[in-house]
Amino acid sequence: SPAGWLRTQLELQAKGFSGKLEEISPWCQFNKSAWASPTGKGENGWEELPYWLKGYVDLGYVLHDPAIIQNATRWIERILASEQPSGWFGPTSNLSGPDLWPNMLAMAALRSYYEATGDKRVITLMTRYFRWQMTLPLWKFLPGSWQKVRGGDNLDSIYWLYNRTGEPWLLDLARVNHERTSDWVGGVASWHGVNFAQCFREPAQFYQQTHDPRYLDATLRDYALMIGTYGQVPGGLYGADENARPGYTDPRQATETCAMVEIMYSHELLQAITGDPVWGDRCEQVAFNDLPASMTPDLKGLHYLTAPNQIQLDRANKAPMIENGGDMFSYNPRDYRCCQHNVAFGWPYFTEHLWMATPGNGLAASLYAPCSVTAKVGKGATARIEEDTAYPFDTHITMRIGLDQSAVFPITLRIPGWCSNPTLRINGAAAALPPSSKGWIVIHRSWRNGDRVELDLPMHVSIQTWKANKDAVSVNYGPLTFSLKIGEEWRRYGDDPWPGYEVFPTTPWNYGLSLPPGNPAASLKVERAATSAEQPFTPDAAPIRILAQARRIPEWKQE
Incomplete structure (x- = not known):
């Protein structure tokens, strides 16, 4: 369960456009949607509704919100009722072809439910549906377009079902699925920003079945190529303001909001598959620095594109600097059709991956945020761990362990790559750090009700130089990347209760840092707010700020 600032994000999401999308989106009208029809007939039967539902279902359950759960369940019930004797489910408009992509999204919602x-009934439906997929001629299985590029999403559900049923034929289907998916082993199969964010992981997913390291290496190689070419900017993303394009690699290039949430899930999944904590670092980087900028502070509006250097959010056309024409920057709950629906799963999935099960019936803190987790541990004991922290705005994490009986099991803690000197206390006493295995600390012992673990992850200012972008620099403090505070004028447009906003600068933005050589970070001063705001992702409420010397550069002008 989320707490603190994370719970605030989710509650704002529930009150914002994401939680109220049925009032806003023509693709989420229950009485008209083909997704709500027991016969699969109706309007708007493609990706939009399941894009939203796969986040909306999880939002309800992580918040334990009965109203959201009840509303999401009525959609789930209709999807379950749509199953045909053949095994197909969902809108019949997708059956010609067939187009399997929308059902990949629907299965994510069904799995969470x-x-x-x-x-x-979910197991039964998915079993029959995958049996139906086995009957398709090869040329009709993932024949092209999104479904072929994004076949890893289908693979994700095949493995999910296999892990619950053990049916060996599912592994046969998984092999065919991999062979029919676009070739991500041979290189980047699509430079479309969202396609890459959710698809580069596909070889690593297949690695779970083959244990052939070339598949894992392929995912690592694809990621390194994209980030090395188009991601030489702060924030952990890459310039793909629809597609990553040769020559468009500087910090003015932007990334879709869809790509943010998709790559967060890729990182979450890859950390689970590989056990490499670098994927947790990368997930936090996007979650803490990019995702909040994609939406208004009250989560009642979003924009299509977010860039590291983005000084004005207006409705004007930015093409050809930005690939597509039209409004891509202003905040609007009614536009940006794919992102408007898909962003819903970003924070809920992040919450669900904070803690993960480990071998030995233990638990791993894979990402950090205020929360609690309840799970079976050891030889059947029930544990509840309360994680008290303001991370990433504070270094200290306290875990209070509740148990219905004493139990022996491991608690595994991720040590971020940026932290060089963590400290650990158990029940108030300093503890020697156990040997670290690739960035993880494993504490294997007998635990009692009321035990307490305290982890401190000291943060320091660091300067990162981006040689590929003219030796530009960015400033980090732990997992956070900082930006110049610019005065803002918000100009409202559109109708109540869901207006849009343009944001214009009211103070100069064209400053360059004046950093002394040798030890540039020493010239920067960190200041902390006395109290932490419920919504810390705003310029005025940010709990941490850094003071720096800078010079205005008149030659830097708005394009």
């Missing part, structure tokens, strides 16, 4: 409720 099953994990929350144990409703075995």
